[in-house]
Amino acid sequence: MAKPVEVVVIGAGSRGAGAYAPYALRHPDQVRIVGVADPDPIRRRRMAEAHDLADEQCFVSWEEMVAAGQLGDGAIVATQDQMHVEPAIAAMEAGYHVLLEKPMAHTLEGSVQLVQAAERTGRILQICHVLRYAPFWRKLHEILESDAIGEIVTVEHRENVAYWHMAHSFVRGNWRNKGLSSPMILAKCCHDMDVLVWNLKSPVKRLSSVGSLMQYRAASVGPHIPLRCTDGCPIEAECPFSAIAIYVDYERTFPAARQQLIRAGHDPETPPSWPFSIISPDTSRAGRLKAIETGPYGRCVYHCDNDVVDHQTVLMELESGASVTMVMHGHSNQEHRSMRYDGTKGTLRAVAIEPGQIEINIHGGATEVVTVDTRTVGHGGGDEGIMADFVRVLRGEIEPLTAARVSLESHLLAFAAEDARLSGQVIAMADYRAQAEALASQVR
Template sequence: MIEAALLGAGGRGMFAYGEYARKRPNEIRFVAVAEPDEERRTRFAEQHGIPEERRFETWERLLAHPKLCRALLVCTQDNDHYEPTMRALEQGYDILLEKPMSTDPSEALAIARRAEELGRVLTVCHPMRYSPYFQEAKRIVDGGEIGRVMTVQWTENVGYWHQAHSFVRGNWRNAGQSSPMILQKSCHDMDMLQWLIGTECEAVSSFGSLSYFHEGNAPAGSAARCTDGCAVERTCPFSAIKWYYNEKTDFVQRAASISNKLEDRWEAIRTGPYGRCVYRCDNDVVDHQVVNLRFEGDVTVSFTMTGFTEENARTFKIMGTEGQIRGNEERNELEVKRFGGARRMYYPEQVEGGHNGADTMLMSEFVKQLERGAPASLTSGIVSAKSHLIAFAAEASRRSGRTIDMKEYIESL
């Protein structure tokens, strides 16, 4: 059994990885936690039987102690990944690191290189590689069912409610406080694309902006908060009263672990960040963005990330020299059509857990990797850093209006 410590008992640490340990105590056990929020720290510690002396307010205090266990899960906020990860690597921890690795491209590379130099396990949380759904897509591509991949259309449907929750009102609304949206949300997709295509990305161009979620689009009669007598609250699709108080109570846990008591929920949306009008927040990340990619072998990719969708799942079309694959993650459906030939439908195995079971499979592989002392079977820190650099390059292109040569970009770091 692997003993582990957790830095950051937020949504991912608490529910994705903490729940895995609770359901599989024979595989992994948390023996220490660092979390500045006392309620979350206490809750996680009590769930996992962590003694008082191993409950820390900050990651600095936890890492000030001699090595406490085998593994460390870094689930702090985006801007707080680099320093604790580097310090933990030096102390001998094997690490599961939430994405993004860092909000700085040079730091992402430095983390990956240092882990290799020290011979430490570094698994970055790109769980989609571990999803049975995308595993099946990879098998189809590598098996040659559609011939040689030439073109990919890939869409990250963020979902209108997810955009409002996470990227307008929530923790990832402001690039200076977290990271650019293309990095935070879509380094997953950059990783999936380089994995499925199987060659290096050569060039990147991108366009995108924050076009809708700002005060210029606030409806007449709207207020600073949904609870402040907003004249359009009842018909607004982004109403905080609708999402956090009345209908969508599953969002209560996601929104800063608000209590299930109605009076507490009301107070949270009356005074907290999730009760603000979506047109009057301090958000600055894009609400839609496109990225064009060229990979080795003349493979071209058109990637779209948008917050203006009803669905909240990836859709894609992979086009090869002998056929095509259409994918809809939400329906767990893969359609393969060979040119002038058969049409096949695939419905991959579904596994319990977040991201359609991908979180479960990621944790399972991380534990197995530590137990067998072998390199990761699906990815590595260096590979993850490369996909991060594609996202960084896309943001550089969006801001500059230039096409980014990836070789030159990496050398400039």
């Protein structure tokens, strides 16, 4: 049997330590974690304990780690959005094949530079477009590939972000502000763009976009609303965005959560998982309360430093002639994606929720309903699937499904959508792609 591949983790946060590294514990025959880089001493220690790492395998930064020479076959780069390009290029130059979180970069030129660096160093750069590795999205792709509904003429794709997820990540949290992270259409929807690119095959010819931040801003409420939910807010009890309702008395927002935690063998008074684990390393009731009284996640959603949009629509015309609309909004009752594909032979409707459902109606004929279990944790099984794939890539058994050159297109579409939204222009994608390559060459 092949010996396990060896991988280092750069950025041991929610994704690096929480989504990917645990795969090594479940599959020690396939992969071993042999190093960690993270400035946070608690996160470093947790990784060291979980993966039995010695002091010399733990580094306070990616710079220190790459300076120590190559420690393994692969590197998982899971730092925050604006810290992807430098560590990923440095890791490739040090000899690692890299699994890089999305968005591959927060700028257009950074994204192209990454592709160029992978091609220059001859290293594999695989992007964490995890949906492609999840059973639901694989099934949808397989059905469309089978030509069941014929040539695709129109697509309506919706990314329905739940109101509490919007508040958590895109109003109070890490992806709230474009200057600090990325535009919403990139941060949230590069996955959606990637699925569309994968399923539709024909390149986008031109696109336009509209959208704005409508709700989560000071103008939506009167001056009597305090800066924090815990500061005696007069509407706290009925506010769906109350930090008390989301993080402390969490059954107000997640009615089934207590039983789910008990079934999973966890203490419901100390929920260990996302989103609670993000607000504080101490997820006890007292720890959660303290976090919202003092930290960013207790801020009133109408009084944050957020500027990313809470809704955006992108209209795309493909080279094939097909037209596509993609809608993203942060006002959904439930977190899910939904879509409708109309082809020359039939219609397909799909809902990526628990359980995922794909309904195929052939013109004048039968209706078939395919149900896909999406309950597997971590993006419907996508986090597990991409790690399994990365191991096989490192073993030289397969080419990555989401290599950097492939994933570049979803990022270009997202950057173009943001430019189109801000300028009101229709973007011709052939010119846009050519400009991106030229720009990256200039700043290299």
